[in-house]
Amino acid sequence: MSERSITYVQAFTEAVKLEMDADPDVFIAGEDVGAHGGVFHTFDGVQKDFGERRAVDTPISEQAIIGLGIGAAVTGLRPIVDLMFMDFVLVAADQIANQAAKLKYMFGGDAKVPLTITTCGGAGLSAAAQHSQSLEALFCHIPGIKVICPSTPYDVKGLMSSAVRDDNPTLFVLHKRMLGQRGVVPEERYQVPLGVAKVSRPGNDVTIVSWGKLAADSLVAAELLAADGIDAEVIDLRTLSPLDIDTVVESVRKTNRVVVAHEAVRFGGFGAEVAAQIQELAFDYLDAPVGRIGAPYSPIPFTPALESKYVPDPAAIAVGVRDALARPLLGI
Amino acid sequence: MDLSREQLLAMHRSMVRIRLFEEAAGTLMEQGKMPGFLHLYVGQEAVAVGVCEALRIDDYITSTHRGHGHLVAKGGDLSRMMAELMGKATGYCGGKGGSMHINDLSLGMLGANGIVGAGVPIAVGAGFRNKYRGSDQVAVAFFGDASTNIGAFHEAANMACALHLPVVFICEHNRYGEYTPTDRAMVIADVVDRAAGYGMPGVIVDGMDVVAVHEATVQAVDRARRGEGPSLVEAKTYRFYNHHGIQNLGLKYRPDDEVLAWKARDPIFTFEDRSVEAGTLTKDEMEANWADVRADIERAIAFADESPFPTEDQLLAGVFSESVSGAAS
Numbered sequence: 001m002s003e004r005s006i007t008y009v010q011a012f013t014e015a016v017k018l019e020m021d022a023d024p025d026v027f028i029a030g031e032d033v034g035a036h037g038g039v040f041h042t043f044d045g046v047q048k049d050f051g052e053r054r055a056v057d058t059p060i061s062e063q064a065i066i067g068l069g070i071g072a073a074v075t076g077l078r079p080i081v082d083l084m085f086m087d088f089v090l091v092a093a094d095q096i097a098n099q100a101a102k103l104k105y106m107f108g109g110d111a112k113v114p115l116t117i118t119t120c121g122g123a124g125l126s127a128a129a130q131h132s133q134s135l136e137a138l139f140c141h142i143p144g145i146k147v148i149c150p151s152t153p154y155d156v157k158g159l160m161s162s163a164v165r166d167d168n169p170t171l172f173v174l175h176k177r178m179l180g181q182r183g184v185v186p187e188e189r190y191q192v193p194l195g196v197a198k199v200s201r202p203g204n205d206v207t208i209v210s211w212g213k214l215a216a217d218s219l220v221a222a223e224l225l226a227a228d229g230i231d232a233e234v235i236d237l238r239t240l241s242p243l244d245i246d247t248v249v250e251s252v253r254k255t256n257r258v259v260v261a262h263e264a265v266r267f268g269g270f271g272a273e274v275a276a277q278i279q280e281l282a283f284d285y286l287d288a289p290v291g292r293i294g295a296p297y298s299p300i301p302f303t304p305a306l307e308s309k310y311v312p313d314p315a316a317i318a319v320g321v322r323d324a325l326a327r328p329l330l331g332i
Numbered sequence: 333m334d335l336s337r338e339q340l341l342a343m344h345r346s347m348v349r350i351r352l353f354e355e356a357a358g359t360l361m362e363q364g365k366m367p368g369f370l371h372l373y374v375g376q377e378a379v380a381v382g383v384c385e386a387l388r389i390d391d392y393i394t395s396t397h398r399g400h401g402h403l404v405a406k407g408g409d410l411s412r413m414m415a416e417l418m419g420k421a422t423g424y425c426g427g428k429g430g431s432m433h434i435n436d437l438s439l440g441m442l443g444a445n446g447i448v449g450a451g452v453p454i455a456v457g458a459g460f461r462n463k464y465r466g467s468d469q470v471a472v473a474f475f476g477d478a479s480t481n482i483g484a485f486h487e488a489a490n491m492a493c494a495l496h497l498p499v500v501f502i503c504e505h506n507r508y509g510e511y512t513p514t515d516r517a518m519v520i521a522d523v524v525d526r527a528a529g530y531g532m533p534g535v536i537v538d539g540m541d542v543v544a545v546h547e548a549t550v551q552a553v554d555r556a557r558r559g560e561g562p563s564l565v566e567a568k569t570y571r572f573y574n575h576h577g578i579q580n581l582g583l584k585y586r587p588d589d590e591v592l593a594w595k596a597r598d599p600i601f602t603f604e605d606r607s608v609e610a611g612t613l614t615k616d617e618m619e620a621n622w623a624d625v626r627a628d629i630e631r632a633i634a635f636a637d638e639s640p641f642p643t644e645d646q647l648l649a650g651v652f653s654e655s656v657s658g659a660a661s
Contacts, residue, residue, distance in 0.1 A: 027464065050407060053464065059494050064453045064487035071457015071471070075392060077464060079457075097455065098447050105432035107443065109424035109650025143651050157567070167653035 004187060005064065008242065009179040011120075011153035013044050015160035016080060018189040019128055020050050023078060026096045026164060029056040030065055030082030030118075037247055039084060040120050055154035062088050066095035070207040073169075080164060086121030086173060089139070089331065100169040101144030115169045116160075121149075122175040122263060123311045124214055129299035132307075134212070134264035136173055139243040140273065145169040146194055151215035151252050153183035155238055158192030166194060174270040175213040175263075198224035207251040207258040211237040214261045214293075214312060221261075232321060240270055244301045245277045252282045259291035261317045266294025288327035293320040296305035335543065340612055343385050343542050345621040347377040350401040352411055352622075352629045357400070358578040360633070366417055368430050372468040373401030375572035375575055378419065378502050378599035382545025382567075383472060392440040392458035392471040394451030396430050396504075398571070399444025402474055406441045408434075410628055411635040420639035427642045428650070440469075447474060448509075449482035452501070456488045457496035459562075470498045478509025480484045480523050489562070491528040498556035501532075501564040504539065508633050510575045511585045538566030540599045570594035576583040591636035 006014070027050075028034075028043055034057035037044035058065050062083055069081035083089055089096060096117065104111045123132035139147050146168055150156045156174070163170040198218045199214065201222050208218040215236035222232040233251050237244065250282035252258045258278060260271035275290040293312050301307050335343075356376045360366040373380065376398070382407035387393070395402040403413060407423075416423025416433050442458060443493050445451040455473035462469040466582050479485050480503060492499040503523045503634035515521070527534025535554075537548040545567055553561035572595055607613035 029460075050487050056495070057486070059491055061487035061491050062482045064456060064491040067450075067453020067488060068460050068482065070493065071392075071394075071442065071454040071459070072461045072464070073457070074437070074454070075461040076457045077461050094450055095453060098448055100443075103443070104651045104653060106425060106429040107437070108423070108428050110435060111435075112653050112655070114653075144592040146652075167655045213585055 003184045006153060006185050007179065008153045008174070008181045008183070009041055009155050011157040011185045012042055012160055012174060012261060014047060015157040016043060016051060018165040020046070022189065023080045024326045025076065026080065027056065027077065028080045028082065029058050029068055031058060031060050031084050033057065038082065040174070040176065042082070042118065042120070042174065045260055062092035063095050066092040066100065069115045069117065070095065070100050070113060072104065074111055076171045078114045078164060080118060080248040083119040084118060086119070086135055087130050088120045088135050089119060089171070095328070096139070096145065096171070097112055101142045101269045112167045114167045114171050117170065117330050118172045118174070118325065120174045120176045121150060122177055123300050123307060124177040126304055126307060127194060128302040132300040133186070134262065135238055137264060137268065137270040138268050139171050145171055145241070146239065147171045147173070147213040148194065148239050149173045149212040150238055151178065151236050153181065155187045155192050157185050158190050159194065159238060161189060162194050162200060163192045165191065170194070170322065173212065178213050178216065181216070181217055182300060189267045194239045195244055196239070197235050197237045197244035197245065200236045201232065201234040203255070205230040205231045205253045205255060206325055207233045207235060207248070208247055208261055208317065208321060209237065209258060210261040211240060212263060214263050214317070217312070217314045218261055218317055220314035221321065223234055224314060224318045225321055230325065243274070245281065248274065248278060249281045252278055255283045256285055256287040259317070259320045259324050261292060261293035261312060263312060265297055266292055267297045269294045274303065280328045287329055288324045291316055291320045291324040306323045335479055335546070337612060339385065340607065342404070342619060342623070343381050343546070344613065344618055345604060345625065346381045346405050346599070347603070348540060348621050348625045349410065349628070350377045350380065351600060352625050353404060353413065353632070355416070356633060358573060358628050361577055362579060368420055370417070370431055371575065371659060372571070372573045372578065372579050372619045373398050375594065375599070376504055376539065376569045377401060378542035378545050378603070379502065379539045379567045379569055380474070381551045382542040383474070383502050385546050386549040387470070387472065390440060390469050392442055392454040392455065392469065393639045394442045394458070394473050395444040396451060396476060396479070397444060397446055397448070398476070400431065401436055402444070403436060403441050406436070406439045408436055408439065408441065410632040414632040414636040414640045418636045419641060420634070420636055421552045421642040421646070422639040426513040426646060427645070432605055449479035449484040451475065451487040452479065452485050456492045456499055457499060459492060459499035460495065460496050465489060468554050468557045470500055472500045474502050474504060475503040476509065477503060477523055478516045480516060480526060481517055492562045493532050496561045497606060500552045500556055500557065501562060502549070503564065503566040505566055506569050506571045508571070508575065508586070522566060524564060524566040532562045532564055534564040534566065536566045536568065539569030540597045540602065542599060542603055588614055
């Protein structure tokens with residue numbers, strides 16, 4: 001059986017097309033998603049296959065794009081609305097956080113808002129401070145919206161299918177630097193469940209918890225560490241909210257040391273939540289403080305000379321892991 | 333346009349329902365029997381009723397933080413409304429939304445909203461749905477004059493026009509954004525001037541005259557149903573009580589003579605006078621409306637009083653839908 005390899009962004013587009021094919025209520029709307037197929041080619045060919053009715057170019061109006069999605073979702077459609085760059089979620093923050101996420105609860109539980117918001121986050125393209133951010137923690141803090149940050153083409157396709165079929169608002173975050181990454185992806189429609197983490201590399205000495213591009217970088221870091229005889233287990237959370245902390249805790253009970261690595265600013269990042277839950281649920285198993293890798297506390301610089309120092313990379317993850325392992329056990 | 337006697341009587345009744353519901357709610361709040369905020373619709377009844385009388389049950393509306401009147405006019409159940417305002421389990425939102433999130437999806441009422449202007453983009457989404465489905469349903473966005481100073485309104489108005497959606501924009505110009513006079517918040521006197529900027533027709537109507545509001549809305553709604561795109565109707569109106577509650581903490585921000593002048597144009601009493609004068613409705617049948625609605629309000633209060641508060645197990649219920657509609661294939 002031949003295994004087909006496609007890119008991360010092709011896997012995304014394929015999921016969108018399969019969901020639109022399966023359900024006439026699914027449509028896409030956003031800036032440049034129609035005729036142009038999205039500035040990141042995320043919706044390449046969708047309008048060609050499904051027409052202008054179902055692949056809708058909108059004005060550059062982020063609040064109204066999300067509002068369009070909410071109004072359509074609560075009245076029975078299953079919209080996919082796109083915000084291009086993740087930084088733009090802040091322009092639409094009220095519609096996402098105060099409206100979409102809360103509507104079901106505020107309405108007493110009867111409403112359904114099957115809205116998928118897609119966007120591309122992450123640094124590394126010299127896109128500077130307003131086109132490079134990883135803002136997932138903001139939305140994990142808002143009850144009522146699910147947050148998904150895939151790291152492989154296989155997961156992109158399966159998680160996107162799940163996001164569209166989910167009856168809740170979801171924020172689906174692609175990473176700009178991963179769009180061209182290739183991986184094995186089945187041609188058929190399949191789903192990867194939301195809220196289920198994946199052990200992407202088993203190991204015994206230390207656990208690295210990550211998501212998005214840093215989940216891939218953590219695998220590279222694990223190979224660097226393996227060269228020194230360190231056997232790291234890598235967990236790709238895939239979905240941050242709901243969080244699969246059980247898979248993390250199970251790993252920590254085995255390895256007793258853990259580092260959480262993300263591309264977002266470390267201060268107030270989602271890694272802080274993961275670290276706090278680990279110490280609540282596995283304190284007695286920890287041989288060292290929970291390590292955290294993240295970006296420094298500053299806006300993202302433009303010049304490659306500085307951006308390359310800003311964004312955590314596999315080497316930085318490896319350093320963090322060595323720090324966690326260097327901590328001696330206190331004799332009792 | 334000729335409204336039938338039955339329609340006129342129903343519109344009168346609907347305005348009375350709003351008036352008495354709001355006054356009862358305001359009194360209960362000031363007696364300490366109702367928690368939270370209460371933005372009363374009294375004075376603006378002709379707008380909600382004139383508009384909703386032009387709509388079908390399957391048309392959608394989005395509302396504002398001053399939203400009780402819109403739900404009543406769309407056919408809302410007074411008992412479930414009163415129970416919601418009291419935070420009871422039998423309320424429209426199971427007690428979890430309150431005044432500012434009251435809604436009835438089965439009536440196409442997509443919610444009051446605590447954020448100024450935020451319902452307008454959602455109405456555009458409902459309008460998009462109607463066009464997408466090839467339906468002749470319309471979506472109506474209610475909003476105040478102050479909402480037209482917020483970005484969401486402009487984005488939504490422009491998008492509805494750009495995508496040519498069946499949306500009707502109803503501006504209730506009540507002259508104040510919270511406590512700030514509108515003439516200090518914008519330099520144009522008429523919100524309708526903004527319609528041209530999006531390329532949609534706009535009309536000003538006397539918001540104290542339910543028949544005038546209805547006529548203007550019928551034209552806008554018909555236009556939307558015919559697939560000819562959005563319109564804006566600006567209803568000049570006034571809130572008789574304060575931004576919040578009846579006494580509003582004794583805040584004094586409106587001249588007495590202004591308040592009295594608008595109260596002299598009370599949308600219900602002037603409608604009654606005109607109807608008697610024209611011989612369309614009798615004093616007796618309108619009195620009967622008041623009496624019937626008073627009894628309805630008493631029942632609504634009793635229902636709300638007797639209803640239980642939600643139990644603690646409801647605290648975390650309804651954050652997410654458990655369902656995943658995986659069946660489509």
